[in-house]
Amino acid sequence: MFGNLELWVDSFNYIKINPSFSYADGNTTTSNTSDVFNAKIQSRADSNQSTSLSQRPNFSTSVLYNHRFQKRGRNFSFRGELNLSGNESDQLKNNLTHIYDISGMWVRDSLQLRNTLQDNINRGINARFTYTEPLSKDRFLDLSYNLNHNFAGNDKKVLSKTPATGNDYVFVDYLSNNYENSFNYNRISAAVRTVKKKYNYTIGALFQPVLLNRYDVSKDSTLKPIKNFNWFPVARFVYNFTKTKTLNFNYNGSARQPSFDQLQPVLE
Secondary structure, three states: OEOOEEEEEEOOEEEEEEEEEEEEEEEEEEEEEEEEEEOOEEEEEEEEEEEEEEEEEEEEEEEEEEEEOOOOOOEEEEEEEEEEEEEEEEEEEEEEEEEEOOOOOEEEEEEEEEEEEEEEEEEEEEEEEEEEEEOOOOEEEEEEEEEEEEEEEEEEEEEEEOHHHOOOOEEOHHHOEEEEEEEEEEEEEEEEEEEOOOEEEEEEEEEEEEEEEEEEOOOOEEEEEEEEEEEEEEEEEEEEOOOOOEEEEEEOOOOOOOOHHHHOOOOO
């Protein structure tokens, strides 16, 4: 579900708002089997089945404001974005292993049931300001500033049941964790854009300091922040052979937020 609102305040000011909402749920079941042989004698046989239920709501909205100045080519724009999403999942794994001795005779079975409950939360705010100043009839200076804040939280609980635990599920501490992180960056760029009849090109640079904060809720511990400073050259070239045939070359860089799995200090 999405919406679209466009408003020309006057001939110089334009506003566009795009909210959207989506919801998805899933129910998947997978299974596989495998056999292990030692010198043509079977030593074990594994049978695994996994059932997963998930719910994924998502809301986002964007606001665009554009102002054209009276001087031809001079322009200012603002774009803001808000993203809220989540993912609740409940996964049950059934692992059955048949174990054989060196002669290939069945010895015993090993059964493990593992229940993984996971709740992910993501919040993102992005704001970008862009200003264009004409330097000549076909050359422009593009300046932009981008502020980005992303928050992610993941609460993962793993429960396990084996013959040793009887009918009770036991909390598995080393596989579970409640973890939060925020990824923030400021991106500043300056580029000169040249526009010709058959082609146009842009050359500039982009600077991006980043800050990653991490907090382990399970241990009530704040981890050492990670700071970094990146800069990237920016280049773009477009050549129009005809109205339908175009050659486009684009080069730039960006720092991206690590995923939950890359950051959390627990085993999968």
